[in-house]
Amino acid sequence: MKILVCVKRVLDPQVKARVKADGSGVDLANAKMTMNPFDENALEEALRLREAGSADELIVISIGGGKTEETLRHGLAMGADRAIQVVTDEVLEPLAIAKVLKAIVDQEAPGLVLAGKQAIDDDSNQTVQMLSALLGWSQSTFISDFKLDGDSATTVREVDAGLETLTVKMPAVISVDLRLNEPRYVKLPDVMKAKRKPMDKIELESLGLDTAPRLTTLEVVEPEARAAGVIVNSVAELVEKLRNEAKVIS
Amino acid sequence: MSNLVIVEHDNSEIAAATLHTVTAAQQIGGDIDLLVAGENCQSVADAAAQITGISTVKIADNAMFAHHQAENLATLIVEHAKDYSHVLVAATTFGKNLLPRAAALLDVAQISEIVEVKSADTFVRPIYAGNALATVQSSDSIKMITVRIISFEAAAESGGSATIEAISGGVDTGLSSWVSQAVSSGDRVELTSAKIVVSGGRGMQNGDNFAMLQSVADKLGAAVGASRAAVDSGFVPNDYQVGQTGKVIAPDLYIAVGISGAIQHLAGMKESKVIVAINNDSEAPIFQVADYGLVADLFEAIPELDAAL
Numbered sequence: 001m002k003i004l005v006c007v008k009r010v011l012d013p014q015v016k017a018r019v020k021a022d023g024s025g026v027d028l029a030n031a032k033m034t035m036n037p038f039d040e041n042a043l044e045e046a047l048r049l050r051e052a053g054s055a056d057e058l059i060v061i062s063i064g065g066g067k068t069e070e071t072l073r074h075g076l077a078m079g080a081d082r083a084i085q086v087v088t089d090e091v092l093e094p095l096a097i098a099k100v101l102k103a104i105v106d107q108e109a110p111g112l113v114l115a116g117k118q119a120i121d122d123d124s125n126q127t128v129q130m131l132s133a134l135l136g137w138s139q140s141t142f143i144s145d146f147k148l149d150g151d152s153a154t155t156v157r158e159v160d161a162g163l164e165t166l167t168v169k170m171p172a173v174i175s176v177d178l179r180l181n182e183p184r185y186v187k188l189p190d191v192m193k194a195k196r197k198p199m200d201k202i203e204l205e206s207l208g209l210d211t212a213p214r215l216t217t218l219e220v221v222e223p224e225a226r227a228a229g230v231i232v233n234s235v236a237e238l239v240e241k242l243r244n245e246a247k248v249i250s
Numbered sequence: 251m252s253n254l255v256i257v258e259h260d261n262s263e264i265a266a267a268t269l270h271t272v273t274a275a276q277q278i279g280g281d282i283d284l285l286v287a288g289e290n291c292q293s294v295a296d297a298a299a300q301i302t303g304i305s306t307v308k309i310a311d312n313a314m315f316a317h318h319q320a321e322n323l324a325t326l327i328v329e330h331a332k333d334y335s336h337v338l339v340a341a342t343t344f345g346k347n348l349l350p351r352a353a354a355l356l357d358v359a360q361i362s363e364i365v366e367v368k369s370a371d372t373f374v375r376p377i378y379a380g381n382a383l384a385t386v387q388s389s390d391s392i393k394m395i396t397v398r399i400i401s402f403e404a405a406a407e408s409g410g411s412a413t414i415e416a417i418s419g420g421v422d423t424g425l426s427s428w429v430s431q432a433v434s435s436g437d438r439v440e441l442t443s444a445k446i447v448v449s450g451g452r453g454m455q456n457g458d459n460f461a462m463l464q465s466v467a468d469k470l471g472a473a474v475g476a477s478r479a480a481v482d483s484g485f486v487p488n489d490y491q492v493g494q495t496g497k498v499i500a501p502d503l504y505i506a507v508g509i510s511g512a513i514q515h516l517a518g519m520k521e522s523k524v525i526v527a528i529n530n531d532s533e534a535p536i537f538q539v540a541d542y543g544l545v546a547d548l549f550e551a552i553p554e555l556d557a558a559l
Contacts, residue, residue, distance in 0.1 A: 011378070013513065013514065014513070016381055016513055017377075017378035017379075017381040017382055019381075019382050026377070026378055026382055038495075093359055094350065094359070094360070095353065095354060095357070095358070095359050095360075098354055117495070118495065120378075120379065120494065120495075120514075121377065121378060122377050122378075123362065123363065123376065123377055123378070123379065123494065124360070124362045125346050125350070125362060126350035126353070126360050126362060127350075128350075129320065129347065129348075129349075129350035129351045129354070130350045130351065130353065130354035130360075131354075132320075132321075132351060133324060133350070133351040133352075133354035133355050134354055134355075136423075137425070138321060138423075138425035138426045139320055139321065139347075139351065139425075139426070140426065141320075141343075141346070141347045142343060142346075142347070144488065154429070157343075158343070158488045158489075159343040159344075159431075159489075160342050160343045160344070160442070160489060160497065161431065161433050161489060162431065162432050162433040162487065162488075162489050163431070163432045163487075163488070164428070164430070164431045164432075165428075165429035165430045165431070165432075166319070166426055166427070166428055166429060167426060167427045167428075167429055168425065168426045169424070169425050169426065177488075177495070178478070178482065178495070179481070179482060179488060214358065214359035214388060214389055214390050215359055215361065215386045215387065215388055215389070216386065216387045216389070217384050217385070217386050218372065218385040218386065218387055219384070219385040220377070220382050220383070220384045220385075221382070221383050221385075222381070222382060222383070223376070223380060223381070223382075223383050226520065226525075226539050226541075227541075229525070229537070229539075229540045229541040229542055229543055230541070230542060230543070231532075231537070231542075231543045231544070231545065232542050232543065232544050233544075234544075235544065235546070235551050235554040235555050235558055236558060238526065238542055238544050238555070239555065239558045239559070241542055242503070242524070242526070242542070246503070246524045246541065246542075248446070248502050248523070248524050249446070249470060249503065249559070
């Protein structure tokens with residue numbers, strides 16, 4: 001089985017996003033970028049499936065401009081066999097991304113598509129569900145456990161009430177949560193090896209898809225900051241303030 | 251304008267999140283219909299008809315919707331969405347799983363997790379873990395929207411008298427089958443609706459120590475939550491997690507115990523009315539959002555707090 005893992009280049013999660021003064025967006029110039037953490041979990045799961053003999057080829061795909069290649073090289077260093085970069089300088093919305101991914105799935109015919117449950121930049125949490133819809137495949141989202149069993153897979157989903165176990169028919173599109181696994185660290189020899197692995201570049205226009213945006217961003221602002229608080233010196237003082245000043249406990 | 255709100259429920263009761271979603275629909279304006287899809291869910295439709303300001307409750311009672319899998323439900327929504335300008339659902343794991351699938355089948359965008367309605371086509375949504383707020387305008391004929399429930403008050407559960415209409419449609423795709431649901435503990439105060447939440451982080455050191463927080467929470471009628479670090483470390487189950495990728499909550503009082511205050515955690519609780527931080531590291535970022543900070547060893551402070559309540 002071939003597995004396609006979708007990865008996104010995002011602002012490093014440890015870095016606080018800075019809104020541009022002109023309200024046009026978040027300033028990413030010179031910011032530290034990384035692979036979306038959830039996508040690393042997706043890739044790790046694919047690597048483990050290959051190591052268990054359930055997969056024989058592992059492709060990482062990403063959509064974006066020049067530096068997207070760095071993120072894909074990281075995926076190759078983690079252990080993917082080859083990479084596909086769909087090249088565009090436009091920022092695509094989740095629906096457009098799903099259409100691009102569908103076109104690649106149609107070409108590559110993987111038996112499983114994995115991705116993180118959301119990208120930590122736009123926090124949309126849409127792409128996997130949309131891709132699954134366009135393909136007409138089964139979906140399982142926010143998973144923390146995955147067991148392949150022939151032509152189906154048993155997944156455990158992290159839902160608001162707890163954990164839901166769902167069996168999906170293969171092929172499937174799956175979005176993963178952080179507790180699925182612990183992504184491996186990349187070692188220097190892997191980085192060197194990754195430089196020689198194949199990387200296909202496909203121009204977005206060549207796919208002939210309607211990827212025009214449906215949403216216009218009118219403004220991006222910082223949320224109002226909270227008023228500064230006070231440091232209390234004892235538990236007794238804390239309880240007194242919560243009772244008499246904030247009036248939130250009785 | 252006409253709104254279709256998808257009702258979240260367990261085939262017997264309406265999830266509170268739905269009431270908040272109705273309020274978002276009211277702010278958009280126009281008629282509001284509700285869609286109840288499930289199996290043996292008449293009691294849900296009956297209760298839904300009582301919600302204030304609803305025109306029609308559409309009920310699709312069919313075994314293929316029993317466990318609310320997205321593949322089948324999305325086909326039903328697609329058949330009925332064309333009669334509406336807006337389709338809304340709460341940004342819970344139910345809504346997040348379902349709505350993008352329906353949106354893609356309709357070839358329209360989804361606007362995720364709105365926190366404000368500016369007009370019928372313009373909405374505000376948080377990005378970058380809530381460190382930025384984007385105002386977006388949609389050009390699609392049908393606006394598919396998930397709603398952040400803490401940003402909208404709950405609509406009144408009574409006072410309405412909507413018509414209930416049975417509908418058909420939807421495709422049993424047979425793509426997935428529900429096996430089971432494990433609810434981590436049924437008698438706890440529910441995290442997303444609690445007025446007071448006591449949360450523990452990595453500083454709790456292990457799961458057993460959460461009993462200290464539970465004791466404080468019991469005295470306050472509070473729910474217990476946790477940071478991602480505490481959940482990742484296996485101290486407590488996933489449904490305790492508060493944060494960018496866990497639950498987003500806004501109680502009257504949030505007490506963060508042994509939580510450093512990572513960006514992704516703040517995203518889930520910084521709208522709380524009053525925030526208390528108890529941490530032995532005075533440099534911890536959690537103190538920057540706290541109304542009341544106590545720099546102390548939690549293993550001394552929490553028993554003391556427990557005794558003082």
